[in-house]
Amino acid sequence: MGSVNDSDPFPTALKVLIAGGFGVGKTTMVSAVSEIEPLSTEELLTQVSASTDSLEGVEDKSTTTVAMDFGRISLGGTHVLYLFGTPGQERFWFLWDELSAGALGAVVLADTRRLEDCFAAVDFFERRGIEFIVAVNEFDDAYRYEPEEVRAAIDLKPEVPVVLCDARDVASSTNVLVSLVQHLIDTRSQHADVI
Amino acid sequence: MTEPVEGPWLDGDAGRLVRPYTVSDGRTKPSTHFDLLTLVMATGNRPHHYLGPDHTHVLGLCRGPLSVAEIAAHIRQPAVVTKVLLSDLVDCGAITARAPDRAPLGPHSTDRDLLEAVLDGLRKRL
Numbered sequence: 169m170g171s172v173n174d175s176d177p178f179p180t181a182l183k184v185l186i187a188g189g190f191g192v193g194k195t196t197m198v199s200a201v202s203e204i205e206p207l208s209t210e211e212l213l214t215q216v217s218a219s220t221d222s223l224e225g226v227e228d229k230s231t232t233t234v235a236m237d238f239g240r241i242s243l244g245g246t247h248v249l250y251l252f253g254t255p256g257q258e259r260f261w262f263l264w265d266e267l268s269a270g271a272l273g274a275v276v277l278a279d280t281r282r283l284e285d286c287f288a289a290v291d292f293f294e295r296r297g298i299e300f301i302v303a304v305n306e307f308d309d310a311y312r313y314e315p316e317e318v319r320a321a322i323d324l325k326p327e328v329p330v331v332l333c334d335a336r337d338v339a340s341s342t343n344v345l346v347s348l349v350q351h352l353i354d355t356r357s358q359h360a361d362v363i
Numbered sequence: 364m365t366e367p368v369e370g371p372w373l374d375g376d377a378g379r380l381v382r383p384y385t386v387s388d389g390r391t392k393p394s395t396h397f398d399l400l401t402l403v404m405a406t407g408n409r410p411h412h413y414l415g416p417d418h419t420h421v422l423g424l425c426r427g428p429l430s431v432a433e434i435a436a437h438i439r440q441p442a443v444v445t446k447v448l449l450s451d452l453v454d455c456g457a458i459t460a461r462a463p464d465r466a467p468l469g470p471h472s473t474d475r476d477l478l479e480a481v482l483d484g485l486r487k488r489l
Contacts, residue, residue, distance in 0.1 A: 178428050178461040181400045182481065201488075207436030209399065212383060212443050238432055243484025247477075250400060250430065270400070270463055272481070342488050349482045356475055 179248045183270060184345065187254040187293070188277035189285025193305040193335035194253035195237045197277065200341040202239025202251065210235050211263060234260045236267070249345075254289070264292060273352050274300040275344055277335065281310050283321055290322060301329040301351050303344045327355070383444045386417050391443060393450035399432040399442060400463040403449055410455045421448050425458050 186194045198206050211234050237253040252271075254264055268274070274293050278286040286302070293300040304318055313321075315330035324330065331347050334340045384391065405425040410418070417438065424434055435445035452458040 177404060178402050180477070181402055181430060181461075181463045182477075183400055183463070204433075207433060209432045209435040210441040212441040236432075238436075240430075240433070241485070241488070243481060244487075247480055247484060248402075248428075248430075249481060249484075250432065252399075252432075267399075270398070272478070339489055342485060346482065346485050346489070349478055349485060353475065353478045353482065356478070 179242070179246050182247060182249050182272055183267075184249060184251050184348065185254055185268060185271050185274040185298075186251055186277060187264075187274055187286075187289035187300075189279070189282060189288075192277045192279045192282075192285060194277055197275070197303075197305075197333075197335040197341045197344070198237055198239040198251045198253050200336055200338050201241060201345065203242060204240050206237050206239045208235045208237050234263060236263075251345075261292070268293075268296060268298055271298060273348050274298055275348055276300050276302045278302055278304050278318065278322070279307060279310065280304060280313050280318065281307065283318070286322065290324070294325075299348075299352055299355055301331060301344070301348050303331050303333045303335075303347075305335045306332055383441050386440060387444045387447035390447045393443075393446040395446075395450040395453050395460065396462070397431050397446040397449060397460065398463055399430065399435075401431045402428045402461045402463075403431065403434070403452075403458045404428045406456060406459050408456045410452070410457050414451055414455070418448055418451060421445070422452060422457055425452075428461075 186197055188194055195206060234255050236255055239251045241249040241251070243249060252267055254267060274289075276286050276289045276293065290300070290302070292298075302318065302322065302324060304313070304315070306312065315332060319326075319328075319330050329347055329351050331344055333344045403425050404427065405422060410422075413419075417440075420438055421434060424437055431442065431445060431449065434449070435442045438445060438448075440448075449458065449460070453460055
C-alpha cells in the first residue's frame with residue numbers, strides 16, 4: 169500500500185474491549201491473540217469517603233488500584249490493535265467510560281453456566297451505543313447451547329451476533345475479533361444505506 | 364561510562380519500595396493530556412538537565428512508538444503517574460506524542476477503510 173506516510177512513524181492505535189464477568193476468560197482471550205505477553209496497567213483511584221465534613225480530608229481518602237490487562241496486535245505496521253480486558257468489578261464501572269471512549273467495539277464473553285454474569289456488560293454497551301458481539305466461551309465441562317438459545321436467554325437484539333469460541337485458542341479468538349470487525353462494517357453499511 | 368539501567372525499585376514481597384506519587388514528585392496531573400492509547404516516541408533530543416531515574420527509564424522505553432498503557436506496565440507505575448513522567452519528557456522535547464483518533468466512528472468511507480484494514484490484518488493472522 170502506498171498510503172503509508174514514510175515521515176510518520178506512528179501507526180494508528182485502535183482499541184477493542186473484552187468484557188464479561190469474573191473468570192469468564194477475558195485475560196485468556198487477550199493472552200491467546202496478543203503478540204506480547206499480556207501487560208497490566210493500573211489506575212490509582214482515590215476514594216473519598218462519604219463523610220466529607222472532616223477537615224482532615226486526607227485521612228478520609230484512601231487510594232486503591234484497579235488493574236486492566238491488555239494485549240497488542242500489530243496489523244501490517246500501519247495499525248495497532250489494543251485489546252483491553254475490562255475490570256470485572258462492577259464498582260469500577262466509571263473506568264469503563266474512559267476505557268470505552270474511542271473503542272471500535274467490544275466482545276462480551278459469556279459462560280453458559282453463569283450467563284447472568286454478562287448481563288451488566290451487555291447493558292453497558294447497549295446504553296452507550298457501543299457496538300458489540302457476544303462470544304460464548306465454551307468451557308470443557310459446560311453444556312453446549314446453540315447461539316440462538318444464548319441470544320434468547322440474554323434477550324439480545326437480533327442484529328447482535330452470537331459466536332461460539334474457545335478463548336484459549338489463537339485461531340478461535342482471532343475469529344471472534346474478525347466477527348466483531350465484520351459486524352462493525354455491516355452495521356455501517358446499513359447505516360449508510362439508510363442515509 | 365554508561366549509566367546503570369534504572370528500573371522501578373521492587374521487592375518481591377513488599378512490592379514497590381517507592382510510593383507512586385513520590386515518582387511523580389507529588390504531582391497528580393500531567394501537563395499534557397494523555398490517553399492510555401496515546402503513542403509516544405523519543406525524538407532523539409536529550410533533556411537539558413537530568414530529570415531522574417524514572418524519566419531515564421521511561422525515555423529508554425520510547426525508542427519505537429509505544430502506548431502509554433505499555434509504558435505504565437513496563438515501569439510498573441499507575442497510569443496517572445506514568446502520564447506525569449511522560450508530560451515532563453514532552454515538555455523538554457525528549458519525546459513526541461500522538462493522541463489516538465477519538466472521533467466516534469460513523470458511516471464514512473474512511474471509517475470503512477479503517478475497519479477493512481483491521482479486518483484484513485486480522486484475517487492474515489489466521
